Amino acid sequence: MNINDKQFKQEIEALKEESSPSSLEARIVNAILDPKKNKSRYAGRILGVGISTLLVGAIVFGATMVPRVATAAAVQQVREAFGGVTRYHTRTYNVIEGRRRKVSDSYFEGNRRETFITNSNGAVIKLPEELEQYQENFAGQVIDLSPSQLLDNRKIINVMVMIAPDSISDAIVVDPQELNASQETQNSGKDKPTKNSVNEIQVVPAFIGGEYGIESLRILLKNEDLWVIEHGIILNGHYTDCYELKKGTIKFVVFVDATSKLPLLTRQTLEIEGEPLITEVEYDYGGTLPPKDFSVQSIKEE
Amino acid sequence: MESLLVEKLKVKDTDTINKWVAEHQSDLYRFLRQLTRHTETAEDLTQQTFIKAIRSVNSFEGRCSMRTWLHRIAFNEYAAWRRRHKILAPLNPSWGKADSNIGDVDATEGLFQALHRLHPAQREAFLLFEVQEMSLEEISEVTGDPVGTIKSRLHHAREKLRRELSHSFQQVIHEH
Numbered sequence: 001m002n003i004n005d006k007q008f009k010q011e012i013e014a015l016k017e018e019s020s021p022s023s024l025e026a027r028i029v030n031a032i033l034d035p036k037k038n039k040s041r042y043a044g045r046i047l048g049v050g051i052s053t054l055l056v057g058a059i060v061f062g063a064t065m066v067p068r069v070a071t072a073a074a075v076q077q078v079r080e081a082f083g084g085v086t087r088y089h090t091r092t093y094n095v096i097e098g099r100r101r102k103v104s105d106s107y108f109e110g111n112r113r114e115t116f117i118t119n120s121n122g123a124v125i126k127l128p129e130e131l132e133q134y135q136e137n138f139a140g141q142v143i144d145l146s147p148s149q150l151l152d153n154r155k156i157i158n159v160m161v162m163i164a165p166d167s168i169s170d171a172i173v174v175d176p177q178e179l180n181a182s183q184e185t186q187n188s189g190k191d192k193p194t195k196n197s198v199n200e201i202q203v204v205p206a207f208i209g210g211e212y213g214i215e216s217l218r219i220l221l222k223n224e225d226l227w228v229i230e231h232g233i234i235l236n237g238h239y240t241d242c243y244e245l246k247k248g249t250i251k252f253v254v255f256v257d258a259t260s261k262l263p264l265l266t267r268q269t270l271e272i273e274g275e276p277l278i279t280e281v282e283y284d285y286g287g288t289l290p291p292k293d294f295s296v297q298s299i300k301e302e
Numbered sequence: 303m304e305s306l307l308v309e310k311l312k313v314k315d316t317d318t319i320n321k322w323v324a325e326h327q328s329d330l331y332r333f334l335r336q337l338t339r340h341t342e343t344a345e346d347l348t349q350q351t352f353i354k355a356i357r358s359v360n361s362f363e364g365r366c367s368m369r370t371w372l373h374r375i376a377f378n379e380y381a382a383w384r385r386r387h388k389i390l391a392p393l394n395p396s397w398g399k400a401d402s403n404i405g406d407v408d409a410t411e412g413l414f415q416a417l418h419r420l421h422p423a424q425r426e427a428f429l430l431f432e433v434q435e436m437s438l439e440e441i442s443e444v445t446g447d448p449v450g451t452i453k454s455r456l457h458h459a460r461e462k463l464r465r466e467l468s469h470s471f472q473q474v475i476h477e478h
Contacts, residue, residue, distance in 0.1 A: 007467075008463075008464060011413040011467065012433065014413070015336065018332045019328055019331075019332070020348070021341075024348060024349075025323055025324055027349060028327060028349045028353075029316075029323050031349050032323070033314065033316065
């Protein structure tokens with residue numbers, strides 16, 4: 001049964017009924033008429049958002065995947081924002097059916113990092129050094145995902161790397177046929193990469209959350225000298241944020257950096273079966289270090 | 303008529319500002335709420351839109367309506383927010399809240415969810431056309447994209463939404 005015009009219209013009409021909070025109007029007028037008040041409010045807000053952005057960048061991306069030049073800048077900004085703080089702790093939860101399950105603790109100090117994950121048996125183990133190293137070195141390199149790097153209920157069917165489309169804004173929703181065609185051109189070596197083409201985009205799997213499990217991909221986009229980070233996956237052909245995942249097969253389309261001076265542009269599509277997890281991350285900065293007895297600990301549910 | 307409004311806005315006439323905000327804020331809020339999926343962000347962006355508008359009211363030339371102009375500012379604010387938000391998305395503790403806020407619109411859950419599986423550009427075109435009831439030309443003014451592109455996005459958006467909603471309807475029927 002297909003939805004008919006009338007039903008479709010009814011759905012749209014319902015969207016139009018959303019109203020704004022009653023307090024909003026007064027708030028806006030006050031903000032306009034009292035710029036001083038407005039300024040301080042926004043200063044606080046922007047600072048808050050900015051700091052968390054910087055911290056996220058420095059903690060997770062900076063310490064793991066972002067190219068060195070971006071890492072140094074992000075870390076420096078965080079240090080400035082926090083008056084020289086260089087130690088961080090992140091705790092990651094997966095949220096399944098409303099229950100939070102702690103899956104990892106990462107401790108950062110300077111350039112050093114230690115990550116402890118909760119595996120599928122409930123035991124906490126230190127992230128193997130080789131995997132840490134793998135993450136450290138990931139940016140700009142060929143993505144090599146072997147099934148052994150994923151655990152339990154997640155299964156990689158196959159992996160495909162595609163090249164990027166022309167525009168950054170379209171980078172996460174692409175027509176595979178177009179990509180394949182572009183890729184053939186790229187592989188032929190006859191044409192130079194165009195602006196915003198594959199040489200400016202790379203994607204790495206995000207190791208945030210699940211037990212090594214790939215829950216989302218991190219797309220690093222290079223725009224001039226600035227690296228920005230996009231997240232997302234392609235689910236049934238549609239771009240979606242990771243928290244919109246539903247049960248079923250998830251297809252990841254992976255872009256890889258063509259300037260990495262490594263042989264690449266292999267075509268891979270990553271499909272993962274199983275119920276995706278939803279991840280929350282808590283931050284705690286200011287000097288936390290890993291406890292000595294942290295290596296074995298049973299699973300915690302909250 | 304709008305030139306008189308602009309003149310009064312320039313001098314920050316309180317009554318005019320009150321009426322101006324009252325006239326447009328719900329419209330802009332709804333647009334931003336449906337784009338961002340986050341109540342507080344939508345409120346902030348709505349406020350920011352008005353503040354930006356009042357600051358740059360001198361540049362309003364009347365080539366488009368005040369409503370379209372405000373939507374363009376709102377759209378730019380949203381675009382800037384989206385760039386920032388993407389950096390935060392999977393790691394920011396607040397993004398889970400955005401997800402839960404989807405529940406605010408129970409009545410439109412199906413369409414709302416389906417909308418957010420669209421490509422952002424298709425979603426924006428659809429919301430501007432169907433919900434904000436703008437003309438193609440006005441949407442072009444807001445997004446800066448050619449009319450033909452917008453038409454194409456609308457077409458694809460409708461097709462995808464119909465498919466998704468039809469699928470949901472079928473599921474509901476099977477469940478009952």
